[in-house]
Amino acid sequence: MTNQTQSRHIDNVMSVAMHGTAANGANELIHNSWRRCVNDYGLDPARPKAPHIVTSATLRAHQEQIEEFMQVARVGMEQMYKRVSGLGYVLLLTDAQGVTVDYIGNDARAPDLKKAGLYLGAEWSERSAGTCGVGTCVAEQTALTCHRDDHFDPTHIPLTCSAAPLFDPEGKFLAVLDLSALTSPTYKESQHLALHLTMMYAEMIEDANFLRHFQDRWILRLGTAWALVEVSGEIMLAYDDDGVVVGANTGARRLFGRAAGDVVGQPLTALFDLAPDDLLRLARAGTMGERSIVTRGSNQMFYASVKAPRPRPAARGSVVVEAADSAAPAHHPELDCLAGDDNTMRRLLDQAKRLLNRKLNILIHGETGTGKEVIAKALHRSSERAHKPFVAVNCGAIPESLIESELFGYTAGAFTGGRAKGMKGLILQSDGGTLFLDEIGDMPLHLQTRLLRVLSEQEVLPLGADKPVPVDLTVIAASHRDLRNLIGAGSFREDLYYRLCGATLHLPALRDRADKRYLIEKVLAEEAELLGMDAHLSLDAMHAMLCFAWPGNIRQLRNVLRFALAVSDGRTITAADLPQELTEQFSVLPAAPAVPAIASGGEDCEAAPLLDALVRHKWSVTKVSEELNLARATVYRYMKKYGIVPPNQR
Numbered sequence: 001m002t003n004q005t006q007s008r009h010i011d012n013v014m015s016v017a018m019h020g021t022a023a024n025g026a027n028e029l030i031h032n033s034w035r036r037c038v039n040d041y042g043l044d045p046a047r048p049k050a051p052h053i054v055t056s057a058t059l060r061a062h063q064e065q066i067e068e069f070m071q072v073a074r075v076g077m078e079q080m081y082k083r084v085s086g087l088g089y090v091l092l093l094t095d096a097q098g099v100t101v102d103y104i105g106n107d108a109r110a111p112d113l114k115k116a117g118l119y120l121g122a123e124w125s126e127r128s129a130g131t132c133g134v135g136t137c138v139a140e141q142t143a144l145t146c147h148r149d150d151h152f153d154p155t156h157i158p159l160t161c162s163a164a165p166l167f168d169p170e171g172k173f174l175a176v177l178d179l180s181a182l183t184s185p186t187y188k189e190s191q192h193l194a195l196h197l198t199m200m201y202a203e204m205i206e207d208a209n210f211l212r213h214f215q216d217r218w219i220l221r222l223g224t225a226w227a228l229v230e231v232s233g234e235i236m237l238a239y240d241d242d243g244v245v246v247g248a249n250t251g252a253r254r255l256f257g258r259a260a261g262d263v264v265g266q267p268l269t270a271l272f273d274l275a276p277d278d279l280l281r282l283a284r285a286g287t288m289g290e291r292s293i294v295t296r297g298s299n300q301m302f303y304a305s306v307k308a309p310r311p312r313p314a315a316r317g318s319v320v321v322e323a324a325d326s327a328a329p330a331h332h333p334e335l336d337c338l339a340g341d342d343n344t345m346r347r348l349l350d351q352a353k354r355l356l357n358r359k360l361n362i363l364i365h366g367e368t369g370t371g372k373e374v375i376a377k378a379l380h381r382s383s384e385r386a387h388k389p390f391v392a393v394n395c396g397a398i399p400e401s402l403i404e405s406e407l408f409g410y411t412a413g414a415f416t417g418g419r420a421k422g423m424k425g426l427i428l429q430s431d432g433g434t435l436f437l438d439e440i441g442d443m444p445l446h447l448q449t450r451l452l453r454v455l456s457e458q459e460v461l462p463l464g465a466d467k468p469v470p471v472d473l474t475v476i477a478a479s480h481r482d483l484r485n486l487i488g489a490g491s492f493r494e495d496l497y498y499r500l501c502g503a504t505l506h507l508p509a510l511r512d513r514a515d516k517r518y519l520i521e522k523v524l525a526e527e528a529e530l531l532g533m534d535a536h537l538s539l540d541a542m543h544a545m546l547c548f549a550w551p552g553n554i555r556q557l558r559n560v561l562r563f564a565l566a567v568s569d570g571r572t573i574t575a576a577d578l579p580q581e582l583t584e585q586f587s588v589l590p591a592a593p594a595v596p597a598i599a600s601g602g603e604d605c606e607a608a609p610l611l612d613a614l615v616r617h618k619w620s621v622t623k624v625s626e627e628l629n630l631a632r633a634t635v636y637r638y639m640k641k642y643g644i645v646p647p648n649q650r
Ligand SMILES: Nc1ncnc2c1ncn2[C@@H]1O[C@H](COP(=O)(O)OP(=O)(O)OP(=O)(O)O)[C@@H](O)[C@H]1O
Pocket: 337, 338, 339, 366, 367, 368, 369, 370, 371, 372, 373, 374, 375, 438, 478, 480, 519, 522, 523, 554, 555, 556, 558
């Protein structure tokens, strides 16, 4: 590859990222990724990066997170690799963060593949590697080919990568399957089959994982070809003994055009033109012979086959969920204000709005500090139950010996040390409102059993009482741990899990959100108001905050801003006011502000020093970036933000 090819590529990427136009015909998915790389991640195509290979301990930690899934995926990968082994491809499996957790390639080429990052442990997120098959698939959660100069980094131009997303049985994005080659023909069309093969195996792996996950459930398989439906249903729904759906594969989610959470919990009779008797017949017959099954509403016809559950010792509870309509969600300010322009969050909030007033238990997953309690409260306040109590319980923070009496309450004299009049437990205190059970994974097993009973019977038996008390209970449970792993380890009841997850909301980590600026400004405004201040962030402080990885998520963001407000001059927070961990991430950001902000005024004033430097250096971005100690991409980004256009482009 010539230097000229590389500089043309760099110009093209920057032109798209800054002005939205491209010299070549690369597609919108790729353009959006280039914009993210430059504008959100501060990457510069003129500064190529060597592949980042994580340490073996980190790799192990990533592998452990999806160990069971990897076993299923490995079988599919080996089959797929047999079909492409002579063609110079390597096969990567990455996790949802883009870290390569499994790999099959030609050992003879291992040194070259390792050099190019097509290897175990390589991190292919956009943030680390720029636009690439895996990273862009992680960001967009859709299949794509990233071919040659679609890549962001000019050193990746020889590569071609076709990637497809893999989702878990609840529709949560889990991994990426990627087929890559070190060299390829010029035309992107040459990778058409590679992409289709990758998508096909991704679905096969997903379905194998689905069948493993729901081996104790009935599985309804649907296909458009009778001969194939028994071996590979395109659409699969797992359901319980009552005919209520407990899981839907990607094909089924596509068919019903809804989030998995909406299909899950619906009776099959609501989704298909079936009478309850048909379900019984289905269960007994195993297959439906030549009989067809028709979807309600859209009237699509499929052939059906049924797989019986693995024999099991006891019947399980079922989730009863009211049907959800798919009408556009209404405006709910409490929920709407929780996110800015981030697709994952907007989708999540739309889903949350559809769940309102549906007498449905909700499970919220997310790292610590991502706002699980905040969204639980917003759901409560937006619901018809808003005037009733919202009772929050942190199951991890109450000593095990006290959880039972705290939750279920006790009667007078129930035990020594109790209050003389007895105590109304937290469950009864939440009657008619919402009980928020934080860190539900920490609830001891015997209390899980009692909670399950309360949920199914809607009555509580306080300690020492001889008669149960009716309760109108709606639970929102939250956990930062994957409850299915706890089920596997025997510390969480599967039936309680299904009772709780009428719908599951996965809150993204702050580092993965595209609306960081919105959240920073929102939390700053909230904190400043508490102190009666009117403060804003200087350019360099905002830059440091946008680039920080935020392991403690929004809670850490709030703490950092609280700290910065306390040490700042009360009007402008500069990088020097931020805790050290935020500024030491950049060698380019000195303790003193790189772009001095003018204290009184907003962002317009911050543009002045930049404009001044550009004029003095006759619009040379390179010289300005050196003077201000900022990456070139950052200078371009600020120019775009403040609408500074060089004279030759006006
Ligand atoms: N959308 C948001 N806007 C403003 N602040 C938020 C938002 N989401 C969360 N926060 C703030 O982040 C902090 C943590 O929120 P919250 O307690 O809801 O997180 P969590 O996920 O429940 O944490 P944990 O898992 O540790 O219990 C709180 O200070 C909250 O005010």
